[in-house]
Amino acid sequence: MNKPRLNIGMLGFGAMGKAHAYAVANLPYFYGDLPFSARIAAVATSSAERAAAKAAPYGLTAADEAAILADPAIDIIDVCTPNRFHADAIRAALAAGKHVLCEKPLGITAAEAAELAALAKASGKVCRVVFNNRFFPAVMRAKQLIDEGRLGRILSFHAAYLHNSCCDPAKPAGWKQNADICGGGVLFDLGSHVIDMVRYLCGEFTAVSGMAQIGFADRAGMDGQPWKTNADEAFYLMAELSCGARGTIVASKLSLGASDDLHFDIRGTRGALRFSMMEPSWLEYYDAEAEGEPIGGVRGFTRIECVGRAPAPGGNFPSPKASVGWLRGHIGSMYAFLDAVSRGDAESGPTFADGAAINAIMEAAYASAQSGHRVVLEEN
Ligand SMILES: NC(=O)c1ccc[n+]([C@@H]2O[C@H](COP(=O)([O-])OP(=O)(O)OC[C@H]3O[C@@H](n4cnc5c(N)ncnc54)[C@H](O)[C@@H]3O)[C@@H](O)[C@H]2O)c1
Known part of the structure; x- marks a missing residue:
């Protein structure tokens, strides 16, 4: 049987972009004969001029974000940008029919995160938030x-x-x-x-x-x-x-x-x-x-x-x-996500619904800090 070949387009290539790229490159060492093959097909950063120089030492190819999203050969968008830029990237990725891995936190507001979770569910794509510490x-x-x-x-x-x-x-x-x-x-x-x-x-x-x-x-x-x-x-x-x-x-x-x-x-x-x-x-x-x-x-x-x-x-x-060390959690997190993509498993977590729940808790925490009162969370 042919193994699924998963091409990843990465948005953002700072500390976490490198951690994810390291995880993808090292999966075969940790998991042996993978049930899929995966590679980082292209990375985009905030500066098109610097992207190539940033990607080259890791043997990666730079492209701009629009080209990555439009590329039909790319199956997965891995969002490693600062938090403010997560939501637009996810909306565009889902509109382009991609699976999405997004660094934490999912959104900026609880409403934004809930919207992203609803979009993910409607798409049927495998969408996860990187809560890597679950994977120690x-x-x-x-x-x-x-x-x-x-x-x-x-x-x-x-x-x-x-x-x-x-x-x-x-x-x-x-x-x-x-x-x-x-x-x-x-x-x-x-x-x-x-x-x-x-x-x-x-x-x-x-x-x-x-x-x-x-x-x-x-x-x-x-x-x-x-x-x-x-x-x-x-x-x-x-x-x-x-x-x-x-x-x-x-x-x-x-x-x-x-x-x-x-x-x-x-x-x-x-x-x-x-x-x-x-x-x-x-x-x-x-x-x-x-x-x-x-x-x-x-x-x-x-x-x-x-x-x-x-x-x-x-x-x-x-x-x-x-x-074990910190990177083992990221390697486990990446394996679990790519394995879920290869099996079409959109249910197991940490899902976007989990990410939205965390955003709701954080928003309630800020509301409490501002008002000085205990805040009851809406049932989800
Ligand atoms: N799970 C973890 O262990 C962990 C640890 C640290 C950070 N994070 C999360 O990872 C994400 C990235 O954090 P980081 O520490 O790698 O940040 P960073 O500042 O090291 O890197 C950010 C990267 O995004 C690029 N970028 C900025 N704006 C962009 C845009 N609009 N489009 C495309 N690229 C853009 C920058 O050029 C840079 O390459 C954040 O959401 C953060 O919360 C997760």
């Missing part, structure tokens, strides 16, 4: 343990995504610190990941109370000129879930000493889980039903050696005993 073996194991009921009823959670990247007031604001381009502040950037993680593992959000913080109101802007920060640098959220669980979520770039620190702590009636992306090889599991006598018996948090044990066919190379 340890996070996949956490999901299995929760689905097996090993935590019982989830009672509470504490989750955070911490960076130190806004701690230096002398550092100029980039587009992620500019709400006009980012759509929000750190809540949009890191918060979208950690909110997705809590929703994926624990369930739907029903209400939120939020508080935003700007640590340094005055810094240089993107043009080097004095700039008044217009986007949160830290965001603190209390969240209520439909399962009855309550918890806190923090997204912060004001966390001195933090590198790329996404972690969660989930407590249920039968067990508990802890994970930190700074030590992504391990999932910590507490089984309340383990023997507690004598002197503590064998009860206590166990470090499960998830390491490189990705589910088949992704767990053979490198050796399953080898440690």
Whole structure:
């Protein structure tokens, strides 16, 4: 049988464009004989003049966005542009009959994200948002343990995504610190990941109370000129879930000493889980039903050696005993998306509907921060 040949047109080739291109190029090493073949057919960036020079070191071809969208040989549009540009690219890609992979967050407003989710559903195309952290073996194991009921009823959670990247007031604001381009502040950037993680593992959000913080109101802007920060640098959220669980979520770039620190702590009636992306090889599991006598018996948090044990066919190379790093999540995310495209599976997530749900939660969080009141989310 002929394998589907998937040609990808990439819009945006900064940090994430490179991460996605790396993932596509390395899929055969991690997954062996793929059920599809995939290649980046062309990349576009904001500057047609610089695109070729940016793409060349990676053996990629540059083209302009309109040409990529119009090319019938391109099956998939991979949106890796700053957030403000996601929606138009997605509308154009779906109108041109392409499948779409879009970096997080899906949209700028909840209404825009809902519109994109509706367009995706009507198109029947495979459309996913890149919530790559779902694809660490340890996070996949956490999901299995929760689905097996090993935590019982989830009672509470504490989750955070911490960076130190806004701690230096002398550092100029980039587009992620500019709400006009980012759509929000750190809540949009890191918060979208950690909110997705809590929703994926624990369930739907029903209400939120939020508080935003700007640590340094005055810094240089993107043009080097004095700039008044217009986007949160830290965001603190209390969240209520439909399962009855309550918890806190923090997204912060004001966390001195933090590198790329996404972690969660989930407590249920039968067990508990802890994970930190700074030590992504391990999932910590507490089984309340383990023997507690004598002197503590064998009860206590166990470090499960998830390491490189990705589910088949992704767990053979490198050796399953080898440690994992940040790029493994992107490789797993890319494999899952392309495999779904090759099978015509538009249902499994993270779908655009998931992305729209995250946008709705973030919008409610900002409304709460502005009003000082708890905001109840509309049922979705
Ligand atoms: N999933 C993750 O781990 C992760 C991490 C960082 C960023 N992101 C997301 O990825 C996206 C891109 O972020 P980044 O860090 O790569 O940004 P970046 O600034 O490094 O790169 C952005 C790229 O987009 C290009 N660009 C800008 N405007 C464009 C336009 N209108 N049309 C075409 N290209 C355009 C730029 O030239 C550049 O190549 C954002 O949505 C961001 O939220 C995801």
